[in-house]
Amino acid sequence: MSGYTEEYIRQKLTEKLExxxxxxxxxxxxxxxxxxxxxxxxxxxxxxxxxxxxxxxxALEEELKTIHAxxxxxxxxxxxxxxxxx
Amino acid sequence: xxxxxxxxxxxxFKYNGAGLIQAAxxxxxxxxxxxxxxEKLVNNSKVVIxxxxxxxxxxxxxxxxxxxxxxxxxxxxxxxxxxxxxALRQGIKDFSNWPTIPQVFINGEFVGGCDILLxxxxxxxxxxxxxxAGIESALAKEGEK
Numbered sequence: 001m002s003g004y005t006e007e008y009i010r011q012k013l014t015e016k017l018e019x020x021x022x023x024x025x026x027x028x029x030x031x032x033x034x035x036x037x038x039x040x041x042x043x044x045x046x047x048x049x050x051x052x053x054x055x056x057x058x059a060l061e062e063e064l065k066t067i068h069a070x071x072x073x074x075x076x077x078x079x080x081x082x083x084x085x086x
Numbered sequence: 087x088x089x090x091x092x093x094x095x096x097x098x099f100k101y102n103g104a105g106l107i108q109a110a111x112x113x114x115x116x117x118x119x120x121x122x123x124x125e126k127l128v129n130n131s132k133v134v135i136x137x138x139x140x141x142x143x144x145x146x147x148x149x150x151x152x153x154x155x156x157x158x159x160x161x162x163x164x165x166x167x168x169x170x171x172x173a174l175r176q177g178i179k180d181f182s183n184w185p186t187i188p189q190v191f192i193n194g195e196f197v198g199g200c201d202i203l204l205x206x207x208x209x210x211x212x213x214x215x216x217x218x219a220g221i222e223s224a225l226a227k228e229g230e231k
Contacts (some may be wrong), residue, residue: 064185
C-alpha cells in the first residue's frame with residue numbers, strides 16, 4: 001500500500017547514512033509495506049545498537065509512517081567484513 | 087468538527103478502504119497520550135512492553151518474538167496492547183521517539199524494538215541488562231549449571 005520499492009529504500013539509506021553496503025528485501029510480495037534491511041556504514045562506528053537503529057529510523061522517517069513492518073541489521077564496515085568472511 | 091471528521095473518514099473509507107480510515111482517525115480525533123501518563127506506565131514495573139495484542143495472543147510476529155524472548159528468560163513484565171488504545175499507540179511512539187511497535191523498556195529506559203531485543207538476546211547483553219535491573223534471567227541460571 002505504501003508503494004516503496006527496494007531500490008528506493010536502498011538509495012535513500014545509501015545517501016543518508018553514507019552506507020558502503022545496503023541490502024533491502026521487500027517481504028510484502030511487492031506492495032511495499034514490509035521490508036528487511038542490512039546497512040553497513042562507518043557512521044555506526046562507536047555507537048550502541050539503539051543509536052544505530054535510530055539513525056536508520058531517522059533516514060526513513062517519512063517512509064516509516066506507512067511501512068508497517070520493518071526489520072534492520074546494522075554493521076560497521078569492520079563488523080561486516082567479519083560477518084561475511086569465510 | 088466531529089461531523090467533518092466523520093464525513094472525511096467515511097469518504098476516505100469509500101475510496102481507499104480500511105487502511106486510511108484508521109489513518110484519518112489517528113490524525114484527527116485521537117490525541118496522543120500525555121508523556122506523563124506514559125512515564126507512569128514505563129516505571130510501573132522493571133520490564134514493560136508495548137505490543138500488538140497481549141502475551142497470550144500476540145497479533146503480530148514482531149510482538150510475538152519479544153514475548154517469546156522474555157519467556158525464555160522467565161521475566162515478569164507489564165504489557166500494554168496498543169491495538170486497544172489509539173492514544174497509547176501514538177503516545178508511546180512520541181515518548182520514545184521510535185516509530186514502530188513493539189517497544190521494550192527496562193528500568194524505565196527504552197531499550198528498543200524487536201530487532202534490538204533479539205540481538206541482545208543472541209549476544210548475551212540481555213542477561214546483563216536484566217541483571218542491572220536486579221532481575222536474574224532463567225538463561226543465566228542455566229549457564230551456571
